[in-house]
Amino acid sequence: MKDKIKIYLDWNVIADFLDGNFKWLEDILFCNCENISIPFSAEHVDEATNIKLSNDHDTKSEIDRRLNYLSRISSNLYFVNDMIDTGYRIETPVSIFQTLNDVPLRIDINKLFSSFIDYDTLRNGRKKLELNQNTLNNIKPENAIPKINEIITSKKEIQEHIKNQNLDISFMGILKKALKISEESHSNTTYNDIISKKTTYQLNNLVVISFSLLDTFGFWSDKKSTYIRGSRFPDSRHAFNAIFMDVLISNDKRFCMKAEAVYKYLNLGPEVCFLKEDESRIRELLNTET
Template sequence: MIKIYFDWNVMSQIKNGDHKELREIIFDNEKLFIPFSTSHIGDIFSSFKETDTQRDYIESDLNFISELTKDKCLMNTGKDVVLDFYPPKELFEQRIEEKDLFNDISLDGLMKIFEQDDLIKSIGKSLINLLKSIPLEESFKQAFENPESAEQMDKMFPGLKENPTMEGFFKSFSKMNLNLNESDGYQELRKTVQGGMGINRDKIFDSDDPYKIIDGKYKKIGTSPNQFIDNSKNAPEWFNEITNEYLLLDMHGYQEDKVNIKKGRKETFRNTTEDAFHAAFASTCSFYVINDNKSYKKTKLIYEKLGINTIVFKPSEFIEYYQKYLDIKDAILNFRIPFEIIKTAEFYEEVMESATLRTYYVPFFFFGFFNKIMVLIPNDGSDTIFLLSQNGPSNHRIYSMEIQHLHKQLCEILGDDIENLGQIKDEEFKEKEWVGRKWILGEITFRLTRPNGHFQLYFDQQN
């Protein structure tokens, strides 16, 4: 199956009647694997209001996501990004229940959370009283006294100057958190960063090489923006890397997002963060379809820098690509096209001790799965080995439903497997060595195997 991740703006536009041709392609198309993520829920939650009209509108959004994705949901567990089947409505209700939980992350606010559990209430009280009495590092106090940094520190940590303790820090951090995510504080913070680094926003906004500008400014002061990257274990390393790169570009002015709290859907730091998460989630798929020009440019630049092979498309670009390469209507062409490609296409060649390996990276997805052709030519003159393989997205994993769909397609052309193993079951993949499937057609044996964790389809000439 071909994995495609759609940004919420594209989903919303399709729901509201736009991109009719795209809608016809993606709905109920069994060749496509379309997940949503918890960030889609975050996008919808940004417009949440306690009114019947808004509730009805949000419910229709959630129903649309469920219909399109069949409840396939990507979630960040902290250690990994996993796929689960989860109704969007349930995730949204959870978000509503938790919406006020961390609004107040001052020490007093945290104490209220502890007080909800009798088992940890006394421990929490002792811990918080201890934290309240701890003074801040001297460097913090000096930053408030330094004329060059005092104004910026007051903006970033309101009230901390008057109470330079851990109690004051948590209270100030709570205000800053609300200001960033619920108000226009991110706009001021971004101006402070750009002003402090001497970055001309108009120059960097549509620069061909924003990284050169950013790195150059940090080099002048003898540091690197990577010093400030969040490497905490709240997500896989690759997820954090993409997210941080996205926020770094936006914070320093490249294709920076609007901040707007005056009407309609709030646009705050929370929205930029969700866009960064979308870019990370999308890297588990072969295609990322997005219609917001700023996110489109930032994501393409990040993927290029990090070597991520997910293709970023606007809706019209994806439609053109789908019609040209992905919509193979005659199933038998999945066998014919690869042999046509190896006659004329360019390849990467690796000369080994006993054979030469030629690899063809193709835009097609044969049987909705294989996008790599490999030809192994032995030096001893024995039969050439031909197989189809997969060049998957950088951060992907293969799910059993994909192989089950692949097997179904192969059976429609080749018939039942020669060992009568039948339909592929989830339990088969728990074994270290997967049994695979074999078919014989004419003088060729087809083998669907999983050597070293890679699913491949071999074409073996019978002797």
């Protein structure tokens, strides 16, 4: 029996379905349950419930509507990522929401980290490194990290500054340093070990940090309003979840381009489709006729 095609939908696609948009894709997904599975994640639940309307009654009604729809489109297939292992189990979005709310003094991590580096400071840093956003955004995703690497390692001022400090300022060098900081106990594990063993915690860090670095250097980076909200953090976690799927569909081109750049660089991940432009390709991947 052929395995089902696993589809990972970015939350914005589900939000579009709720608004009555992209009916053609919604119909494909609901009519091909025998061949397609659409797991949901804790990130989906978090975004579905991150809403505040004019009163509590309306807020609860909208959250219920979103969670019920998420339940229907996923058939309650929950993608588990507990930072030790990954897998699937049958669970309702409502129960996951309750579990998330049971965490005492739950902190908005996205908001907490979003202001660590001021947006204007970040832009000034890119200018000093001569990382031109318009130039970077015209690069194919598979060439994005090599190009950024070429730019930052060729700066004479940087080379002069670090020549006696034994620092690796390549993209992979910065990535390894960030990985070491994020998990000191695994600092001796090599990149190849992480990829071959797919140690979930480390692999999560590898994808999330790579995604965040791309945004930092200016490749299809977030607009100021999005940056301030910290949207790159849930985006990076969606990008990690999707590496266990066959197809990733999003209606956010910035997300798609960064995710594909990370996947190509690390030799990971699914086919990435930008919903507004890739209808024919999506139909082909899902084995449906136009």
